[in-house]
Amino acid sequence: MDFRQLRYFLAIAEAGQITRAAKALNMEQPPLSRQLKQMERELGVTLFDRSGKQLTLTHAGEVLRERAESVIRQLHESLQEVKEVEEGVSGFLAIGAVVSCVSLLPRAIERYREKYPQVTFKISEGDHYQLGEALAKRSIELVVARLPFEFAEESPYEYDELRLPSDPFVAVIPSKLQPDQKQSSITLAALADYPFLTLKTDQTIGMHKQVMSEFRKSGLTPNIICECSSVAIILSLVAAGIGATVLPKSVVAMSPIDSLRMLRIEDAEFQSEVGIVWLKDRYLSKSARHFIEQYTDGYE
Amino acid sequence: MDFRQLRYFLAIAEAGQITRAAKALNMEQPPLSRQLKQMERELGVTLFDRSGKQLTLTHAGEVLRERAESVIRQLHESLQEVKEVEEGVSGFLAIGAVVSCVSLLPRAIERYREKYPQVTFKISEGDHYQLGEALAKRSIELVVARLPFEFAEESPYEYDELRLPSDPFVAVIPSKLQPDQKQSSITLAALADYPFLTLKTDQTIGMHKQVMSEFRKSGLTPNIICECSSVAIILSLVAAGIGATVLPKSVVAMSPIDSLRMLRIEDAEFQSEVGIVWLKDRYLSKSARHFIEQYTDGYE
DNA sequence: AATCGCCATACTTTTTAGGTATGGGACGAA
DNA sequence: TTCGTCCCATACCTAAAAAGTATGGCGATT
Numbered sequence: 001m002d003f004r005q006l007r008y009f010l011a012i013a014e015a016g017q018i019t020r021a022a023k024a025l026n027m028e029q030p031p032l033s034r035q036l037k038q039m040e041r042e043l044g045v046t047l048f049d050r051s052g053k054q055l056t057l058t059h060a061g062e063v064l065r066e067r068a069e070s071v072i073r074q075l076h077e078s079l080q081e082v083k084e085v086e087e088g089v090s091g092f093l094a095i096g097a098v099v100s101c102v103s104l105l106p107r108a109i110e111r112y113r114e115k116y117p118q119v120t121f122k123i124s125e126g127d128h129y130q131l132g133e134a135l136a137k138r139s140i141e142l143v144v145a146r147l148p149f150e151f152a153e154e155s156p157y158e159y160d161e162l163r164l165p166s167d168p169f170v171a172v173i174p175s176k177l178q179p180d181q182k183q184s185s186i187t188l189a190a191l192a193d194y195p196f197l198t199l200k201t202d203q204t205i206g207m208h209k210q211v212m213s214e215f216r217k218s219g220l221t222p223n224i225i226c227e228c229s230s231v232a233i234i235l236s237l238v239a240a241g242i243g244a245t246v247l248p249k250s251v252v253a254m255s256p257i258d259s260l261r262m263l264r265i266e267d268a269e270f271q272s273e274v275g276i277v278w279l280k281d282r283y284l285s286k287s288a289r290h291f292i293e294q295y296t297d298g299y300e
Numbered sequence: 301m302d303f304r305q306l307r308y309f310l311a312i313a314e315a316g317q318i319t320r321a322a323k324a325l326n327m328e329q330p331p332l333s334r335q336l337k338q339m340e341r342e343l344g345v346t347l348f349d350r351s352g353k354q355l356t357l358t359h360a361g362e363v364l365r366e367r368a369e370s371v372i373r374q375l376h377e378s379l380q381e382v383k384e385v386e387e388g389v390s391g392f393l394a395i396g397a398v399v400s401c402v403s404l405l406p407r408a409i410e411r412y413r414e415k416y417p418q419v420t421f422k423i424s425e426g427d428h429y430q431l432g433e434a435l436a437k438r439s440i441e442l443v444v445a446r447l448p449f450e451f452a453e454e455s456p457y458e459y460d461e462l463r464l465p466s467d468p469f470v471a472v473i474p475s476k477l478q479p480d481q482k483q484s485s486i487t488l489a490a491l492a493d494y495p496f497l498t499l500k501t502d503q504t505i506g507m508h509k510q511v512m513s514e515f516r517k518s519g520l521t522p523n524i525i526c527e528c529s530s531v532a533i534i535l536s537l538v539a540a541g542i543g544a545t546v547l548p549k550s551v552v553a554m555s556p557i558d559s560l561r562m563l564r565i566e567d568a569e570f571q572s573e574v575g576i577v578w579l580k581d582r583y584l585s586k587s588a589r590h591f592i593e594q595y596t597d598g599y600e
Numbered sequence: 601a602a603t604c605g606c607c608a609t610a611c612t613t614t615t616t617a618g619g620t621a622t623g624g625g626a627c628g629a630a
Numbered sequence: 631t632t633c634g635t636c637c638c639a640t641a642c643c644t645a646a647a648a649a650g651t652a653t654g655g656c657g658a659t660t
Contacts, residue, residue: 001303001375001379002302002303002304003301003302003303004302004648017605017606017607018606018607019605019606019607020606027649027650028649028650028651029606029607029608030607030608030609030649030650030651030652031648031649031650032649033607033608033609034608034609034648034649035648037608043379043382043383043386044383044386045382045383045385045386046386046583049438049582049583050583050607051581051582051583055607056438058386058583058585059385059386059391059392059585059587060382060383060385060386060391060585063378063381063382063385063391064378064379064382067374067378067381067382068378070374070378071371071374071375071378074367074370074371074374075301075371078363078364078367078368078370078371079301079343079364081363081367082343082345082360082363082364082367083343083344083345083360085345085359085360085363086343086344086345086346086358086359086360091359091360091363092359138349138356281351282349282351283346283349283350283351283358285358285359285360287359304617317636317637317638318637318638318639319636319637319638320637327618327619328618328619328620329637329638329639330618330619330620330621330638330639330640330641331617331618331619332618333638333639333640334617334618334639334640335617335618337639350638355637355638
């Protein structure tokens with residue numbers, strides 16, 4: 001039994017005769033007769049009562065008609081949906097982001113959804129190691145992360161990337177420990193006097209290294225009193241007056257808290273490179289490609 | 301798009317590779333490869349990510365997988381249902397019966413439903429004329445009626461019949477007009493003394509004729525005071541003491557009323573032939589054939 | 601009775617699916 | 631690195647199935 005035969009059957013049922021149905025199907029009458037007969041033989045069922053002048057459906061025929069219509073409609077809808085998924089106007093897009101880049105997502109997603117409102121998102125948050133695994137497992141397609149993306153060691157994967165506008169590092173200090181409330185910038189040296197908090201885990205030390213190397217360039221060594229695994233923790237510690245830290249501007253801008261100050265770093269123009277990362281030479285869904293285009297269109 | 305292709309696709313998705321799927325499908329790998337490719341081309345969609353060692357579904361592929369499973373399952377259920385309808389284990393059976401035969405239905409339907417509990421009934425009641433029309437229109441398939449079945453004049457239809465055990469005519473008289481309460485039979489002559497009620501309409505006069513001819517054989521002419529169109533009316537008139545009548549035994553047995561007596565007619569063994577009637581050379585559903593078998597098995 | 605419309609059958613052509621042979625790319629072991 | 635293995639893709643051939651053509655029969659209509 002195949003779809004063609006179902007369509008034939010429905011055409012015959014509608015026309016009430018084979019000849020006219022054949023015309024409607026742009027074919028000749030004998031093949032259609034044969035297909036109907038074969039269908040009846042396969043099913044072991046009489047679908048039409050041929051004794052009268054007009055072909056009329058038997059009970060079984062009526063049941064088949066209803067069912068066939070439903071099945072064919074469902075098939076068409078399904079295929080339509082599949083096509084739309086491919087075109088990226090439907091379906092879902094699974095992406096990941098490192099904690100410090102989560103703030104870059106909302107605007108992009110907002111813009112994306114204006115264009116493709118049917119696409120839903122699945123967003124995972126994690127460190128580079130976890131996200132690398134997720135990419136490999138294909139549970140996510142894209143990662144928004146600080147560059148360079150740190151795959152697990154010995155990972156066989158390569159990645160492509162799209163660099164996004166880089167994000168300057170800023171100093172974050174507790175309001176109550178700020179000497180001059182009008183100040184909007186600070187020197188590395190002044191910053192190094194604060195007890196220092198840093199964002200670092202066993203798996204992800206990229207940002208930590210970058211910041212430390214900046215201090216080292218100026219011959220400074222911050223007094224690290226805490227390694228934190230999340231932005232939320234580090235900001236709450238700063239807000240509580242425990243110490244100061246250095247973070248990408250976007251991260252801090254995301255959660256404005258009265259009790260902390262964000263200051264430009266005067267004597268070091270160092271920035272965090274941010275980018276979208278995906279596996280090289282692998283299938284990328286249309287949705288994912290559209291998401292990437294979202295950024296290239298906006299910035300290039 | 302074809303069911304075959306959907307099944308192929310599902311097999312590949314399940315196996316995770318084409319070669320193994322081909323084995324499972326009892327076919328070679330190249331044709332399967334080709335079908336998959338053709339399917340992707342038709343849909344304009346990439347269904348599998350081939351870059352890795354293992355084929356993995358793309359989003360579109362996942363969507364198709366879900367949908368295809370559902371569609372195929374639906375199709376199978378539908379075909380199953382159609383077959384069951386044909387086998388007469390499901391669906392419905394539309395039959396008709398003349399008023400005087402309604403009493404023969406309950407037991408047959410009961411027996412039938414023991415065997416085919418999924419079959420539902422549509423029962424119409426009417427006179428021969430109406431039922432003949434219904435047969436012609438195919439709104440019913442069988443009729444249970446007194447024989448011979450009286451088609452409308454000029455009707456082009458022929459019918460087949462199955463004779464059922466015939467039903468002896470009995471006299472029905474009001475209790476209060478019965479001379480001897482112990483009596484269980486009556487002669488035609490005695491009966492002819494009662495005011496007579498008869499079941500007769502413009503369309504159906506078969507039974508009336510039969511009863512009258514029986515009286516005539518004995519040189520008697522009943523005094524007909526009322527022609528009634530329904531059993532209910534005639535019995536209530538008898539019960540009220542208006543007069544007597546002659547009816548098939550089964551009709552009277554169906555509604556035992558204290559105020560009337562059913563007596564065997566001593567000097568005339570005449571019976572009402574009863575049968576199932578259907579159009580000759582027309583499609584008869586399995587359900588209908590089973591219904592007929594119900595009687596042949598039981599009585600022959 | 602003759603004609604028309606419709607279905608069925610026999611036969612032919614065309615299309616399409618399936619099979620065989622073979623080569624290339626990826627992965628793993630030596 | 632190289633070789634062997636596994637898997638997919640392509641080219642080519644065969645087989646099956648569907649569509650087309652011609653024609654005959656049956657019932658309904660005039």
